Amino acid sequence: MERRLPAADEAGGRRTKRGKVELRRIEDRTSRQVRFSKRRSGMFKKAYELSVLCDAEIALVVFSPAGRLYEFASSTSSIDKIFGRYWDLMHTTIDLNIEARDYRVDCNIQLRQKEHSVLDDPVPKINHITQCVLESNVNELNIAELRGLEEAMTNALTVVKNKLMMKVAGVLPQSEKKSCWISEPDQE
């Protein structure tokens, strides 16, 4: 495994130069597949190392040009969970008594979501889905799909109404206001 000096005959320039590559799509299918495989491994390793060394939460989703899926999530989480955190951060209006900053602050970090899945706080997602539905995508569904959707939504709505009634009636406890936790002003 030790280094050798460059072979003397390399000066002749006959061998293709190793190493450096242009940053553009590799046209040759075989080369592209090989490179994809190797670089994919490398990147997943990097992701793993970063997550361990720096205690970062990482979700990595890769689709090969052939459509195959490769995924990574830092050990303490899942793709769904991390993407859910991302989703919340991007789609939830944050109403804090704290001045806005020039970077995004994740207010969900301390929300103790251990047992929760990506869709645990359904409000922003439902709102978004509602918007999608209100727009045009349902046009793409066939009758069977629409029936399924109708049924699912009806059931869900019934549950929501029941919960609401119970809360209003005082049967269920009011949920306390979510608290927000701002991390130390680290510079990264």
Added chain:
Amino acid sequence: MERRLPAADEAGGRRTKRGKVELRRIEDRTSRQVRFSKRRSGMFKKAYELSVLCDAEIALVVFSPAGRLYEFASSTSSIDKIFGRYWDLMHTTIDLNIEARDYRVDCNIQLRQKEHSVLDDPVPKINHITQCVLESNVNELNIAELRGLEEAMTNALTVVKNKLMMKVAGVLPQSEKKSCWISEPDQE
């Protein structure tokens, strides 16, 4: 920038050894932040290179331990879109006339989703959300949130019902069955 041989005095072992690191959480906060910043850059570069060289679709979401968000998506897509593809692949029952394989096949690759967002095919997501609602998470919402949720879902449901009626009545065209496209059996 040319290489030097190792300094002779290094044999004395006085200098801290460079390079190799143990794969475990860096305890020192400052070191961890610096490493995070540097390695994060490196990984995003890798992701970018892989996406360009190999024409891969990549979504990368990173939360620093301080809760700050860093993201990357290959140029042709967005995080939402790629995660949506992931979501569909993981949560949609695939009913094909093709024998099951030992790896996941992405049947959505050719679905012409150019203009669509993550939630464009609401059925599997709505079903999942419905399930969440049917379980227990609405208990966490306060009354105002529940009212909002109820209203949003009611509106969405109305739209769905209308679409369904129109489809059944023949006012809207039946959506054609989605076709599935299996990629060439590349080995990666």
Added chain:
DNA sequence: GGCTATCAATAACT
């Protein structure tokens, strides 16, 4: 944020 020694990834070859 930049520098350099060193380690790690990987392109070309087998």
Added chain:
DNA sequence: AGTTATTGATAGCC
């Protein structure tokens, strides 16, 4: 899939 020359990433410093 395995090997090695080379490029690339980065740890420790400043």
